[in-house]
Amino acid sequence: SQTIHQWPATLVQPVGSPLSLECTVEGTSNPNLYWYRQAAGRGLQLLFYSVGIGQISSEVPQNLSASRPQDRQFILSSKKLLLSDSGFYLCAWSVLGRQGGTEAFFGQGTRLTVV
Amino acid sequence: AQTVTQSQPEMSVQEAETVTLSCTYDTSESDYYLFWYKQPPSRQMILVIRQEAYKQQNATENRFSVNFQKAAKSFSLKISDSQLGDAAMYFCAYRSKYGGSQGNLIFGKGTKLSVKP
Numbered sequence: 422s423q424t425i426h427q428w429p430a431t432l433v434q435p436v437g438s439p440l441s442l443e444c445t446v447e448g449t450s451n452p453n454l455y456w457y458r459q460a461a462g463r464g465l466q467l468l469f470y471s472v473g474i475g476q477i478s479s480e481v482p483q484n485l486s487a488s489r490p491q492d493r494q495f496i497l498s499s500k501k502l503l504l505s506d507s508g509f510y511l512c513a514w515s516v517l518g519r520q521g522g523t524e525a526f527f528g529q530g531t532r533l534t535v536v
Numbered sequence: 537a538q539t540v541t542q543s544q545p546e547m548s549v550q551e552a553e554t555v556t557l558s559c560t561y562d563t564s565e566s567d568y569y570l571f572w573y574k575q576p577p578s579r580q581m582i583l584v585i586r587q588e589a590y591k592q593q594n595a596t597e598n599r600f601s602v603n604f605q606k607a608a609k610s611f612s613l614k615i616s617d618s619q620l621g622d623a624a625m626y627f628c629a630y631r632s633k634y635g636g637s638q639g640n641l642i643f644g645k646g647t648k649l650s651v652k653p
Binding site for chain 2: 455459463464465467470480509511513523524525526527529530532
């Protein structure tokens with residue numbers, strides 16, 4: 422069965438420090454991978470998606486970047502965190518079948534607080 | 537671009553009663569998927585139910601069912617026999633059938649459901 426792992430679960434970082442959040446998927450190959458951010462009391466905003474190794478698309482301009490060094494690994498990074506980067510970050514995966522896209526499956530999320 | 541609107545920021549239901557959460561969407565596509573996700577206090581996103589646009593029959597999953605009105609672009613979620621564990625944020629989401637940027641989930645802002653004992 423497929424599983425998705427996301428870590429760390431909680432992170433408190435000072436302004437100006439770097440960030441690295443990691444997400445890995447098991448039990449599937451060539452998944453679409455996504456990073457979402459959820460601000461307090463609000464919906465989910467898509468940050469990045471990837472359809473393959475080294476292929477990253479950004480949905481919104483921001484202080485963050487993403488990389489996909491391996492088929493089932495997706496990393497969210499920042500060189501210098503801002504206060505506005507605080508939020509709840511969710512990694513997700515989905516696959517495309519003959520019937521088109523399916524639902525997305527989510528990791529357990531990372532609560533990032535920038536202080 | 538597609539949009540998803542949930543007009544009820546908060547809803548409340550008595551335990552064992554039935555509640556309906558509303559969702560409307562806007563798209564020019566004819567084939568797509570619609571989803572309801574549940575986010576309990578743990579914040580894990582859990583898929584509740586899925587509807588494929590080309591299927592006229594409304595999807596059901598145990599106590600959860602949808603009323604899919606394609607012409608009206610409406611996709612409401614009905615929870616029957618509400619339980620305390622149903623208390624959560626509920627998100628309606630849209631997805632184009634095909635991949636790339638069009639395969640991404642587009643979420644509404646959510647409805648917070650409270651269940652009263």
